[in-house]
Each structure stands twice: as structure tokens, then as C-alpha cells.
Amino acid sequence: MGGRHRGAREERGTVTAELAVALPSLALLLATALAAITAAAVQLECVDAARAGARALARGDDTASVRSRTASIAPAGAAIDIGAATGLARVRVSAPVSLGPLIGSPLRVSGRASVPMEPSVKR
Structure with a gap:
């Protein structure tokens, strides 16, 4: 009967050691996933801001108000980089x-x- 208990104790020790090895790997995986999600969210914010700025510039808003809105x-x-060339309003946000x-x-x-410039806007 004593042999059976010793095996259970050794098994518990093995599980503890495996868990001690696996937890740092799991934490690294979680941190990597959170960093990727954060980067994607910030990139989407940059795209949204660039679109809003380009639309405002295409409508004919002055550069200061476009920059402020963006x-x-x-x-x-x-x-924020703002420019207009060849009939396009261009905004880049990084x-x-x-x-x-x-x-x-x-x-x-x-x-x-x-965004194409509005026909009534001259730049």
C-alpha cells in the first residue's frame, strides 16, 4: 500500500514541474498576442484619422483645420503628413x-x- 502513495506523490511532483515550465511560455504567448492586438488597434486609429483628414482636405478645408481634425x-x-497633388488629397498618420x-x-x-479633390477646390 505504501508503494501506491509514493507513486502518486512523484506524479504530483512531475505535474508541478511541467506546470512551472509551461507557465512562462503561456505568459509570453499571451503578451505577444496582446501586443499584436494593440498594434492592430493603433493602426486602425491611424487609418481612421487619415481618412477623416483626407476627406476634409478634399472638401477644401485649410491645412491647419485638417491637421487639427486629424x-x-x-x-x-x-x-501627420498632409499633401495634395495630382487632384488627390493625401494624408498619412503614423x-x-x-x-x-x-x-x-x-x-x-x-x-x-x-481622396479625389472636390471639383470646386483649387490646390
């Missing part, structure tokens, strides 16, 4: 995404939009 939608710390305390430099994501 910045109000863009993620914090975003860089923003840093921190991937956590273990990664030194942030990843930059961006969104771009081009």
Missing part, C-alpha cells in the same frame, strides 16, 4: 506602439488615405 482622431504621439517594457524601441504603424 490629430483629434489620431492616437497620442502620432505624426504612431508609435509600445510592445512592453522588455522591448526597447516602439514599433511604428501608419495609415494612409487619398
